[in-house]
Amino acid sequence: MIVEHLPILNLILFMSMALVIPLLRRQPFKITLILGFIVLGLVSVSSIYLLYHVNQFDAIHYTLGGHDTRFGIELLVDPFSALFTTIIVLLASIIYVYSSGDRTEGIEPNEYGRYYVLLFVLLMSLFGVLYTNDLFNTYVFIEILSITTCALISIKRKREAYSSAFRYVMMNELGSLSYLFGVALLYMATGITNISLIGQALQTAYETYPFNVVIALTFMMIGLGIKAAIFPFHVWLPDAHSSAPSTSSSLLSAIVIKVYVLVLIKILFRVFNVEILLDLNMRTVLLVVAGIGMIMGSVFAIAQQDVKRMLGYSSVAQIGYILLGIGLLSWEGLRASFFHILSHGLMKTALFLSAGEIIYYKRTRRVNDFDGIGFIMPVAMSVFSIAALGMIGLPFTSGFISKLYLGTALLDGRQVVFLGVLIVSSLLNVMYYLPIIILAFLKNEKYQYRLTSIERAPSTMIGPLVLLGLLIVLLGVMPQPIMQLIDAAVHTLIP
Amino acid sequence: MTMNDIIVKTITRIVLPFAQLYGVFVILNGHISPGGGFAGGAILGTTLILYTLVFGRKKGSKKFSHRASEIAESGGIMLFILIGLIGLMLGGSFLTNLDAGFPAGELGSILSGGMIPLLMIAIGIKVTSTMINLFNLLIDEGVHS
Amino acid sequence: MTILQDVVDNINYIGAIAVFLIGLRIVVVHSNMIKRIMGLNIMGTGVFLFFVSIGNVTGGMAPIVDPNAPGVTYINPLPSVMILTGIVVVVSVTVYSLSLVIRIFETYGTIDQEELSQMARRNHHNDR
Numbered sequence: 100m101i102v103e104h105l106p107i108l109n110l111i112l113f114m115s116m117a118l119v120i121p122l123l124r125r126q127p128f129k130i131t132l133i134l135g136f137i138v139l140g141l142v143s144v145s146s147i148y149l150l151y152h153v154n155q156f157d158a159i160h161y162t163l164g165g166h167d168t169r170f171g172i173e174l175l176v177d178p179f180s181a182l183f184t185t186i187i188v189l190l191a192s193i194i195y196v197y198s199s200g201d202r203t204e205g206i207e208p209n210e211y212g213r214y215y216v217l218l219f220v221l222l223m224s225l226f227g228v229l230y231t232n233d234l235f236n237t238y239v240f241i242e243i244l245s246i247t248t249c250a251l252i253s254i255k256r257k258r259e260a261y262s263s264a265f266r267y268v269m270m271n272e273l274g275s276l277s278y279l280f281g282v283a284l285l286y287m288a289t290g291i292t293n294i295s296l297i298g299q300a301l302q303t304a305y306e307t308y309p310f311n312v313v314i315a316l317t318f319m320m321i322g323l324g325i326k327a328a329i330f331p332f333h334v335w336l337p338d339a340h341s342s343a344p345s346t347s348s349s350l351l352s353a354i355v356i357k358v359y360v361l362v363l364i365k366i367l368f369r370v371f372n373v374e375i376l377l378d379l380n381m382r383t384v385l386l387v388v389a390g391i392g393m394i395m396g397s398v399f400a401i402a403q404q405d406v407k408r409m410l411g412y413s414s415v416a417q418i419g420y421i422l423l424g425i426g427l428l429s430w431e432g433l434r435a436s437f438f439h440i441l442s443h444g445l446m447k448t449a450l451f452l453s454a455g456e457i458i459y460y461k462r463t464r465r466v467n468d469f470d471g472i473g474f475i476m477p478v479a480m481s482v483f484s485i486a487a488l489g490m491i492g493l494p495f496t497s498g499f500i501s502k503l504y505l506g507t508a509l510l511d512g513r514q515v516v517f518l519g520v521l522i523v524s525s526l527l528n529v530m531y532y533l534p535i536i537i538l539a540f541l542k543n544e545k546y547q548y549r550l551t552s553i554e555r556a557p558s559t560m561i562g563p564l565v566l567l568g569l570l571i572v573l574l575g576v577m578p579q580p581i582m583q584l585i586d587a588a589v590h591t592l593i594p
Numbered sequence: 595m596t597m598n599d600i601i602v603k604t605i606t607r608i609v610l611p612f613a614q615l616y617g618v619f620v621i622l623n624g625h626i627s628p629g630g631g632f633a634g635g636a637i638l639g640t641t642l643i644l645y646t647l648v649f650g651r652k653k654g655s656k657k658f659s660h661r662a663s664e665i666a667e668s669g670g671i672m673l674f675i676l677i678g679l680i681g682l683m684l685g686g687s688f689l690t691n692l693d694a695g696f697p698a699g700e701l702g703s704i705l706s707g708g709m710i711p712l713l714m715i716a717i718g719i720k721v722t723s724t725m726i727n728l729f730n731l732l733i734d735e736g737v738h739s
Numbered sequence: 740m741t742i743l744q745d746v747v748d749n750i751n752y753i754g755a756i757a758v759f760l761i762g763l764r765i766v767v768v769h770s771n772m773i774k775r776i777m778g779l780n781i782m783g784t785g786v787f788l789f790f791v792s793i794g795n796v797t798g799g800m801a802p803i804v805d806p807n808a809p810g811v812t813y814i815n816p817l818p819s820v821m822i823l824t825g826i827v828v829v830v831s832v833t834v835y836s837l838s839l840v841i842r843i844f845e846t847y848g849t850i851d852q853e854e855l856s857q858m859a860r861r862n863h864h865n866d867r
Contacts, residue, residue: 732837
């Protein structure tokens, strides 16, 4: 059966693509771009087929080398990992098409090849993190992921990129080592690293070595919290995401930090289970951390002048929304945060890419310089507006649907206080997104004489933006097809 | 950046072949004794670093050029993936060893362990080139730009 | 006496955690970038020591099957193998961050993070 081999073939395809690029350096750059596109297309097709297969039939368990799962590495493709790998590869393809038109933004010509090597290694590690069913293997993929993301930030030869990349490396390494320490403690208590097997063994381990298990949970949560920029550990994110090239920023903000959240979800619901978490009163901890993050992220975002830093702080707040859904530790809550992971991924990609286009052609990053830009670059600014309205949570956008699900989940969990926090945070979102839209479309005196000028961007940049805008609206109008897939994914975590 | 010290140069010349031979030995004996691709590759890479340190960057890159190390780096992983894929082709899963029909050999001899010696060679190539590449990267970082 | 006995029995874990905490202190307290990278390495060593010592079996041998001596106890090889991977990862992170430090030194002329942030603040002030 070929289906079983598809996950490992996906990983191999990405890896070989990354390996081939340095060898193609003498050839014209177009060959690399086309080859990359073919690879992304193949992986998209196989991911979609895997998604169909695991939802129709059964989850795929694949052990590397045919070893026993107690010792070997196991890849597990179930509705959860299949859904998110599909989302990642589709979003990455959109960003890839955009970046093929926007190669020049801050990256020197001789670094293009290196940028794409990093991109494909990054995708390989993202897929690996989601597919693998082994705690230590997760650590290895997480490390590959953090080194490549750091390199993607520092690839821009600009001054501030280096220092923010250094801070990112330091924080990320602290996070990785904390996570590894947690794995060590769990290995000490159970003697295995396979996630499903630990999940079965943990109830007895919790009774015999409660100390080990609690400390392991703490270390893993802190480690992944640093990497996912959950509120008190978010300090590195705005610097890192704003100094990276726009395409990297959108990858980092829309996909990479979400993957860390997904690993956290895997650990909370598969390794530990809801009973242990409730016993340790994790619900309160997660909800309070998420609530503070939602408010503080938005408050910091209001104070920003630089549009990309503002988007970075907005990501901190949005991670709070996702964590709020997880913190409810309920079926509805997890469903809402899965939908928000998808919708925020779309909206943040749209925001960063459209802001990137504006920055590239207007050479300004200050929010105040966006006056009247809606007349000069109508497409980019319209997409920006749609995504921003989605962030606020207006009806007919995907943001509205995710807030709706989150709100009903909060009511079901009887957490009315946090419903208030959700509303306040949305109002704060209005305070920093709406002025940009108003300035861009209504305040046009300054550029009246240039009303006729149209966008010069190539169609490879405009196309992805339009597609993202359409997808945001489409998800807002009919979320049902996606919700079915999300429900199946949630069922694998909370039976 | 060279060392103009006759003692260091002479001793390096004498020691280098033995150190490299030892690296190869560690790589090839990886499956029957402590060591393996990573340890042996590190030894081999260190000898190249030593050469570069003593005789300078120019002479060092003449021995092991940038292009060659690039090809070795990609090629090492490629070889690993290809060996893994053989297991997949022969009906097992990725990296399947004896079940896919690799000869088991006799316990304790060099030709044993199925494909593991081949994997060790692939890892050895990769680690050697990575070591020298990382070192060159750090040197070049300080020179220009 | 029992406390002392506990300490002696678990000396490997206590030592590993001590090394981890020393590294953590260096990373958090120092502002010199090279020292922080060193601290990270020390922290990593602590975790590795902890992981490897889990796999130890008292009186065990290196896990290489010898056909002439059957019935020997071997130590658990899995933690060692995992830590080999971990060491490779930390080496690559160290090299990457050192190369960043070189670039930072070339552009700013300092490797002290406090001076660096002061400089950034001054630049920010000038921009306004």
